[in-house]
Structure formats: C-alpha cells, structure tokens
Amino acid sequence: MTSQAHTSPADASGSLLGSTNLLIAAVAWGGMYGVSQTALQYLDAYTLTTVRYGFGALFFCLLLWLKQGRSGFGFDGQFVKVWLYGSCGFCGFSVLLFHGLEYAPAEHGAVIASLMPLISALITWVIHGKRPDPATLACALVAIAGVMLVISRGDIDNLLQLSAIKGDLMIILGVTCWVIFSMGITQVPGWNASRYTAMSCCAGLITIVAVNLIAGWRGAAYLPALSDIRMVSFEISYLILAAGVLAVSCWASGVARVGAINALLFMNMIPVSAFIIAFLQGKVIDPMELYGMLLVVSALLANNLLPRIRPVRQQQPACSE
Incomplete structure (x- = not known):
C-alpha cells in the first residue's frame, strides 16, 4: 500500500505567492540594466552609486526598524567585517557595473548577472576547497561558453580586443563583488538578511562617498545639475525603489516561501x-547574443534541476523479476 503526499491549499497559496515575489524581483532586476544606461547619460557612475545607495540605505534601515525595531541596529563588534562586505557589494558592484554599462549593452549585463549561482560555486571551490560536482562544473563551462558567445557575438576577434570587451569584463568583476557580498551573510552569525543588508549598506556608504570624493578630485565625477537629476528622476526612482527595495524585499520573501x-x-x-525589454525598445539584437543567452539559461536550469533528479533516481527501488 503506497501513500501519496498531498499539497494543502495553504502550501499551494504560499508557493504561488513566493513564486510571484521571485518573478517580480527577477523582472525588476532585468530592467535595471537598460534603466541604468539611460541614467548614465546624465550622471557619472560614482554619483549615481552615491544617490542610489544613499537613499537605498534609508529605505533598508526603515524596513529593518519595522521588522526588528531598535534592537536590529548596531554592529556587535563586527563593523570591519560588515564594512568590507558592504564596500565590496554596494560600492564595488555598483561602480563596476555602471562603468561597464558605459561600454557594454544592457543585455550583456543581465546575462552575466545570471551567472551568480555558478560564480558562487567556483568561489567556494577556490576559497574553501569544496569542489563542485562534475555536473555543476559542466554547467559552468556551458554557461561560460554562452557568455563568451554573447560578448563576442560569434566573432572570436572581439574577444581578443580589450576595447571591445572591457565593459563586459567590468560587469563580470562587479557581479563577482556582489556574489562575495551575498556570501558574507554566513560570516556574521545571528544576523538575518534584513539586518545584514541595512547595516552593510550603511557601512559601505562610507566607502561610496569616499570613492565619489576621490573621483571628483580626479575629475572622474561631478556634481550634477538639478536639471540633470530631473531628467532621470524616473530612472533614479526605479534603481532605488524597484531594483533596490522592492526587488530585494520580494526576493527575500520568495526565498523564505519556496526555498x-x-x-x-x-x-x-x-x-x-532584459532581452525582451531591449526588443520592445527597438534595439537590434544579434542572433549570436540570443544563442548565447539560451546557452546560459539552459546551463542554469540544468544546474538547478539535476540535483533534484539524482536523489529521486537513487530512491527508486530496484526492479525484481
């Protein structure tokens, strides 16, 4: 006699809500790259980073206050560690991403950003010596091949010209910074995601302002006119609220509900x-970019689904004759 597991209406409702939250977060992040390129026509990468996370820190702190109250604030002797991770994530990621988008198409940034799970596995291998299983390594190689196809548009000569790929390389470094920041939460025991995000953003803001001042002194950053800010007020609001507060909150809620x-x-x-938005905007997309994107998506799907299939196969009883 076999028993079958049934999904309760409450579980189904929670799963649907979690999936909806995750979809909202992913779409918001997908649109972030094209929006950033528009904003960069009026603001430099350093100023845009300062504006985005200056206001972002306020919203993250407000959310933390609503969740934990006054007890959620404070570094508990972890300031240096939290500051390093916050500087890496909020300053390193944002400045490198915005600089990269000055040279690379927005769709490239979105494809590279989707590699975060595989980059995380490779970093864990390098730092902790925990080698990924062969399936993950194979998926990583396929995904890297897809990214190379997107960047080169099928022409190997493009990969040999630094001027043609420097924007993509900056985005890769920026995404790696964000992966390191995301892995940092495990290094601060007892902190939840809301506290880690808010406190690391506040600490990282010190580095962002310092880098902005140095860039201004070197002539790489400038104080924007109010007219420039008004021209991209929608884009700035999107980066702060949609791609920042809304996406992060929806992602955290979705992860809690579906795992x-x-x-x-x-x-x-x-x-x-990102590719759908680019198409709707009338941008010309090279077929090789689409093929590369499909390779990356296929590799990510395989990397996520294979671990689910193997345990099922292992649990199947052997057939008797």
Missing part, C-alpha cells in the same frame, strides 16, 4: 526579461 534552490530558477528570468 533557496527553487528561487535560483528565477535567476533565469533576469536575462530573458
């Missing part, structure tokens, strides 16, 4: 939504 492994599936929607 981290299921949530990673929605990372595939970031490049897909």
Whole structure:
C-alpha cells in the first residue's frame, strides 16, 4: 500500500505567492540594466552609486526598524567585517557595473548577472576547497561558453580586443563583488538578511562617498545639475525603489516561501526579461547574443534541476523479476 503526499491549499497559496515575489524581483532586476544606461547619460557612475545607495540605505534601515525595531541596529563588534562586505557589494558592484554599462549593452549585463549561482560555486571551490560536482562544473563551462558567445557575438576577434570587451569584463568583476557580498551573510552569525543588508549598506556608504570624493578630485565625477537629476528622476526612482527595495524585499520573501534552490530558477528570468525589454525598445539584437543567452539559461536550469533528479533516481527501488 503506497501513500501519496498531498499539497494543502495553504502550501499551494504560499508557493504561488513566493513564486510571484521571485518573478517580480527577477523582472525588476532585468530592467535595471537598460534603466541604468539611460541614467548614465546624465550622471557619472560614482554619483549615481552615491544617490542610489544613499537613499537605498534609508529605505533598508526603515524596513529593518519595522521588522526588528531598535534592537536590529548596531554592529556587535563586527563593523570591519560588515564594512568590507558592504564596500565590496554596494560600492564595488555598483561602480563596476555602471562603468561597464558605459561600454557594454544592457543585455550583456543581465546575462552575466545570471551567472551568480555558478560564480558562487567556483568561489567556494577556490576559497574553501569544496569542489563542485562534475555536473555543476559542466554547467559552468556551458554557461561560460554562452557568455563568451554573447560578448563576442560569434566573432572570436572581439574577444581578443580589450576595447571591445572591457565593459563586459567590468560587469563580470562587479557581479563577482556582489556574489562575495551575498556570501558574507554566513560570516556574521545571528544576523538575518534584513539586518545584514541595512547595516552593510550603511557601512559601505562610507566607502561610496569616499570613492565619489576621490573621483571628483580626479575629475572622474561631478556634481550634477538639478536639471540633470530631473531628467532621470524616473530612472533614479526605479534603481532605488524597484531594483533596490522592492526587488530585494520580494526576493527575500520568495526565498523564505519556496526555498533557496527553487528561487535560483528565477535567476533565469533576469536575462530573458532584459532581452525582451531591449526588443520592445527597438534595439537590434544579434542572433549570436540570443544563442548565447539560451546557452546560459539552459546551463542554469540544468544546474538547478539535476540535483533534484539524482536523489529521486537513487530512491527508486530496484526492479525484481
């Protein structure tokens, strides 16, 4: 006699809500790259980073206050560690991403960003010596091949010209900074995601302002006119509220409802939504870019689904004759 598991209406409702939250986050992040390129026509990368996370820190702190009250604030002797991770994530990621988008198409940024789970596995291998299983390594190689196809547009000569790929290389470095920041939460025991995000953003803001001042002194950053800010007020609001507060909150809620492994599936929607937005904007997309994006998405899907299939096969009883 076999028993079958049934999904209760409450579980189904929670799963649907979690999936909806994750989809909102992925689409919001997918649109972030094109919006950033528009904003960069009026603001430099350093000023845009300062504006985005200056206001972003206020909203993250407000959310933390609503969740934990006054007890959520404070560094508990972890300031240096939190500052380093916050500087890496909020300053390193944002400045490198914005600089990269000055040279690379927005769709490239979205494809590269979707590699975060695989980059995380490779970093864990390098730092902790925990080698990914062969399936993950194979998926990583396929995904890297897809990114190379997107960047080169099928022409190997483009990969040999630094001027043609420098924007993509900056984005890769920026995304790696964000992966390191995301892994940092495990290094601060007892902190939840809301506290880690808010406090690391506040600490990282010190580095952002310092870098902005140095860039201004070197002539790489400038104080924007109010007319420039008004021209991109929608884009700035989108980066702060939609791609920042809304996306992060929806992502955290979705992960809590459906689990981290299921949530990673929605990372595939970031490049897909970016390409759809680019198409709707009338941009000409090279077929090789689409093929590369499909390779990356396929690799991410395989990397997420294979671990689910193997345990099922292992649990199947052997057939008796």
